[in-house]
Amino acid sequence: MGSSPITPKPNRPRKRSRLLYEHRISLYSFLVALPALLVSTVLVWMQPWTNGSRLALTGAELFVWWLLALALQEQTTRPLQTLANVIGSLREEDYSFRARNATAEDALGELSLEVNALADMLSSEKVRTIEATALLQRVVDEIDAPLFAFDPGTLLCKGADADSCLTAPQVESVKKVYSGAKNPRTGEQVFAGWARGTEASWAPYFVDPAEARRNEFWRLWVFNDPNWDWRTFDFDRDLAYADTKMAVVNSVDADLKPFKARKGKLVMYHGWADSDVPPEDGVRYYEAVERAMGGPDRTTDFFRLFMVPGMGHCGGGTGPNTFDAVGALDQWVEYGKAPEKIIASHLTNRVTDRTRPLCPFPQVAKWKRAGSIDDAANFTCTDPHVN
Numbered sequence: 001m002g003s004s005p006i007t008p009k010p011n012r013p014r015k016r017s018r019l020l021y022e023h024r025i026s027l028y029s030f031l032v033a034l035p036a037l038l039v040s041t042v043l044v045w046m047q048p049w050t051n052g053s054r055l056a057l058t059g060a061e062l063f064v065w066w067l068l069a070l071a072l073q074e075q076t077t078r079p080l081q082t083l084a085n086v087i088g089s090l091r092e093e094d095y096s097f098r099a100r101n102a103t104a105e106d107a108l109g110e111l112s113l114e115v116n117a118l119a120d121m122l123s124s125e126k127v128r129t130i131e132a133t134a135l136l137q138r139v140v141d142e143i144d145a146p147l148f149a150f151d152p153g154t155l156l157c158k159g160a161d162a163d164s165c166l167t168a169p170q171v172e173s174v175k176k177v178y179s180g181a182k183n184p185r186t187g188e189q190v191f192a193g194w195a196r197g198t199e200a201s202w203a204p205y206f207v208d209p210a211e212a213r214r215n216e217f218w219r220l221w222v223f224n225d226p227n228w229d230w231r232t233f234d235f236d237r238d239l240a241y242a243d244t245k246m247a248v249v250n251s252v253d254a255d256l257k258p259f260k261a262r263k264g265k266l267v268m269y270h271g272w273a274d275s276d277v278p279p280e281d282g283v284r285y286y287e288a289v290e291r292a293m294g295g296p297d298r299t300t301d302f303f304r305l306f307m308v309p310g311m312g313h314c315g316g317g318t319g320p321n322t323f324d325a326v327g328a329l330d331q332w333v334e335y336g337k338a339p340e341k342i343i344a345s346h347l348t349n350r351v352t353d354r355t356r357p358l359c360p361f362p363q364v365a366k367w368k369r370a371g372s373i374d375d376a377a378n379f380t381c382t383d384p385h386v387n
Contacts, residue, residue, distance in 0.1 A: 037065060150196050152178075177206060180278065183235040190239065192280035201275030201312065222246060254288035256303065266303040267329040267339065269358070271311030271321065279307065286361060305361040306342055320344035320356040343376050357381060 044057045152174040157165035166174065180193030194202070205213050212230045219228045222242045243250060259266070270282035286305040293299045310319015323344035331337045339360065346354040354374040357365050359381035371378035 037061060173206070177202070180280075183239075185236065190235070192278040192284060194275065195272055195279050197273050197310070198275040198312075201273075205275065218242075252285065252288075254285065254292040256289055256293065260293070260302045264302060265329060265332045267306070267325050267332070268303070269306040269308055269323075269325055269342075271308045271313065271315075271317060271319075273310050273317045273319065274313045276313040283307070283361065300360065301338070304339060306339075306358040307361055308344065308358055309356070309365075318346075320346040320354055320358075322347060323358060341381050 040061055041058055044061075045054050047054070049057075152166060152171050155166045156171055157167055161167050176193075178193045178196065180189060181191040182189055215230055218230065218233075219226055222238075222245060256264075256266070268282065268286065270277070270279050272279045282305065286299075286303070289303060290296055290299045293303075306325070308319060308321060308323075311317040311321040315321050321344060323342050325342060328339040328342050332339060341357040341359055344356055344358050345352045346356075355376035357376045357379050359365055362385065363381040363383050365376075365379040366382045366384075367373055368378050368380060
């Protein structure tokens with residue numbers, strides 16, 4: 001049986017006990033005053049006075065020296081304690097403390113001035129950080145909001161027409177696209193307008209074509225007339241005619257009671273940047289279903305709408321637009337697990353660079369004010385109409 005060698009422990013130097021800083025100040029003041037104190041004491045005892053008088057004077061000298069030492073200690077340590085408190089507050093992000101008697105007349109005063117300046121600077125930085133966080137929250141909220149407060153009139157040309165501005169007729173055209181189709185006689189909304197944020201896809205609908213899109217539907221399906229002119233469309237006569245003749249393709253029936261009675265489940269999604277089917281039309285259909293079913297509580301138990309910020313028609317777009325709606329529906333049908341949210345991803349070169357929860361309407365994804373805005377875990381689904 002072998003044995004392990006015993007290695008002697010090295011002799012560690014013992015820590016020398018050191019006097020506190022304020023005690024050292026008192027000691028230094030005593031040593032500085034000691035020669036004068038000794039000379040004064042000798043002179044007192046050389047006088048032809050009584051011993052009582054000599055002791056009284058000697059005691060008075062020691063008392064005065066003690067008071068001066070305390071005053072010196074106080075004047076030396078108190079400013080340093082104040083600065084320590086200020087720096088400690090700065091470390092804890094409390095910028096309300098300030099060093100008093102901060103002047104440029106001495107070195108300690110200059111140090112106090114610099115510490116106060118640092119506190120002011122950090123306080124300003126904290127305010128800017130809070131403001132930036134609040135602004136970021138507003139931006140994130142606006143990204144998920146159904147409407148932006150953009151006024152196309154801000155792009156009105158100040159002078160001649162140019163690629164960087166819109167003429168007055170163009171501004172009015174944009175407003176009409178936003179507002180949607182309306183009966184010119186009654187003002188009744190016929191079809192929802194295109195949402196703000198879909199403008200990049202307007203070219204094939206409103207810019208490039210020489211005539212209105214979907215003309216073939218009206219010419220061939222509705223009127224059976226290849227020569228029909230869309231300029232002759234009558235909102236009162238032709239709309240009612242189309243609704244009657246083409247009812248088979250007019251999927252706007254909001255009464256889903258038979259579907260619900262058969263234990264049906266419906267997951268519907270619509271991109272807020274859809275330039276083919278106005279997203280507000282999807283919202284209006286869902287709200288119509290709510291009214292037909294008797295309220296949200298009688299709707300959300302079988303039908304949920306997920307609006308997708310930044311997604312185009314059925315997919316694509318700048319927002320997170322890759323998600324598994326069928327999987328969510330399968331979980332609901334097979335296991336009774338209603339989708340409280342669906343995680344969507346945005347991919348660049350097939351690499352996920354952003355995730356965001358899709359929330360059942362009317363809820364929206366709200367940033368928790370902490371963490372990356374590219375991580376779905378940092379968002380929660382909330383109803384913007386409920387405080």
